Amino acid sequence: MRIGVLGAGAWGTALAISLGTNTRSSHQVTLWTRDPVHLAELVSQRANRRYFPGFSLPPSLQLTSVLDVAIEAADLVLIVVPVAGLRETLRGIAACGKGVPVVWGCKGFEAESAALPHQVAQEEYGGVAPCGVLSGPSFAQEVAQGLPTALTLASHDEEFSRSIAAQLHTARLRIYSSRDVAGVETGGAVKNVISIAAGISDGMGFGHNARAALITRGLAEITRLGLKLGGCMETFMGLAGAGDLILTCTGDLSRNRRVGLLLAAGHSLPDILRELGHTAEGVHTASAVLRLSQTLKIEMPITQAVCSVLHDGVPARLAVEALLNREPKAETY
Numbered sequence: 001m002r003i004g005v006l007g008a009g010a011w012g013t014a015l016a017i018s019l020g021t022n023t024r025s026s027h028q029v030t031l032w033t034r035d036p037v038h039l040a041e042l043v044s045q046r047a048n049r050r051y052f053p054g055f056s057l058p059p060s061l062q063l064t065s066v067l068d069v070a071i072e073a074a075d076l077v078l079i080v081v082p083v084a085g086l087r088e089t090l091r092g093i094a095a096c097g098k099g100v101p102v103v104w105g106c107k108g109f110e111a112e113s114a115a116l117p118h119q120v121a122q123e124e125y126g127g128v129a130p131c132g133v134l135s136g137p138s139f140a141q142e143v144a145q146g147l148p149t150a151l152t153l154a155s156h157d158e159e160f161s162r163s164i165a166a167q168l169h170t171a172r173l174r175i176y177s178s179r180d181v182a183g184v185e186t187g188g189a190v191k192n193v194i195s196i197a198a199g200i201s202d203g204m205g206f207g208h209n210a211r212a213a214l215i216t217r218g219l220a221e222i223t224r225l226g227l228k229l230g231g232c233m234e235t236f237m238g239l240a241g242a243g244d245l246i247l248t249c250t251g252d253l254s255r256n257r258r259v260g261l262l263l264a265a266g267h268s269l270p271d272i273l274r275e276l277g278h279t280a281e282g283v284h285t286a287s288a289v290l291r292l293s294q295t296l297k298i299e300m301p302i303t304q305a306v307c308s309v310l311h312d313g314v315p316a317r318l319a320v321e322a323l324l325n326r327e328p329k330a331e332t333y
């Protein structure tokens with residue numbers, strides 16, 4: 001298959017390396033960056049030192065900064081820009097007029113609209129071609145190293161998700177298909193918020209028990225919101241739910257977890273984001289999720305606490321104390 005990967009950050013580059021060096025099938029991969037200067041670096045260094053140092057780009061990988069070139073050369077487009085760039089990227093693909101099938105790998109809610117990626121896609125690309133989302137526990141570095149990873153590809157078009165999952169599937173990148181787009185996207189988005197909370201807790205030295213409690217009650221928040229948004233219970237127990245939540249709350253490769261660790265150490269959010277140099281979707285998604293939870297009247301205390309630290313200047317210790325001092329209640333979802 002000919003695959004256009006749009007977005008040459010960590011995840012786009014890792015997917016391009018993994019799919020481009022896949023020995024079982026013969027994918028021809030083109031990686032697109034919007035920045036011509038970045039393209040020149042990629043071409044001359046055959047590596048992405050800016051976003052993904054330590055990995056060589058496979059010789060067969062094509063590189064471009066012209067969107068139409070990446071799309072024209074593709075049977076499938078993978079959009080791997082942050083959620084904030086999804087709408088603009090979809091508009092660019094639509095303007096190309098090819099009607100190419102699209103799968104996105106971004107995880108979050110759009111900050112201003114609080115829309116999930118598939119809702120943005122419906123507005124910008126609805127009815128043009130089959131679409132889906134790729135999500136699940138997947139640190140870019142491990143995927144690029146060829147370490148075993150399992151993902152979920154969800155689409156409302158069941159035939160599309162099965163077919164694309166089968167074509168992208170390898171022994172090292174196992175891809176399961178699903179119809180639950182809203183569930184898969186909600187799991188991938190909210191886990192980033194809970195991961196910031198886990199980072200804060202670990203950074204303050206609260207220990208393994210507290211982290212396990214945050215993961216479990218975080219899963220309850222994901223499930224509550226996800227069910228309201230039309231997701232299925234089993235999705236939240238699967239790769240794109242509990243799987244990704246556990247990975248991101250416990251794995252030190254997580255950028256969202258790192259945001260929490262640095263907040264606990266007393267760093268300011270602008271300094272943290274500058275030092276990170278990468279997308280941490282949980283930062284913007286937290287506010288969108290909080291607004292949604294208030295509109296939908298869903299209790300999401302961990303999300304609320306994370307928002308208060310990120311955006312209201314509440315010290316991490318006070319936010320954690322407020323969480324701990326909540327009234328006792330029955331353990332429900």
Ligand SMILES: NC(=O)c1ccc[n+]([C@@H]2O[C@H](COP(=O)([O-])OP(=O)(O)OC[C@H]3O[C@@H](n4cnc5c(N)ncnc54)[C@H](O)[C@@H]3O)[C@@H](O)[C@H]2O)c1
Nearest residue numbers: 008009010011012034081082085105106107139140278279
């Ligand atoms: N890094 C991972 O391990 C990983 C794994 C799974 C999913 N994701 C998700 O993938 C998405 C991208 O993450 P990343 O790790 O590649 O981020 P990153 O910060 O490493 O790179 C983001 C890339 O997108 C580009 N970009 C930003 N806005 C753009 C726009 N409007 N149009 C075109 N390009 C734009 C940037 O220039 C950069 O190249 C996020 O939603 C993230 O949650 C990341």
Ligand SMILES: O=P(O)(O)OC[C@H](O)CO
Nearest residue numbers: 136137138139254255256
């Ligand atoms: O580094 P993070 O926190 O954006 O997490 C990366 C992936 O989403 C993990 O599945």
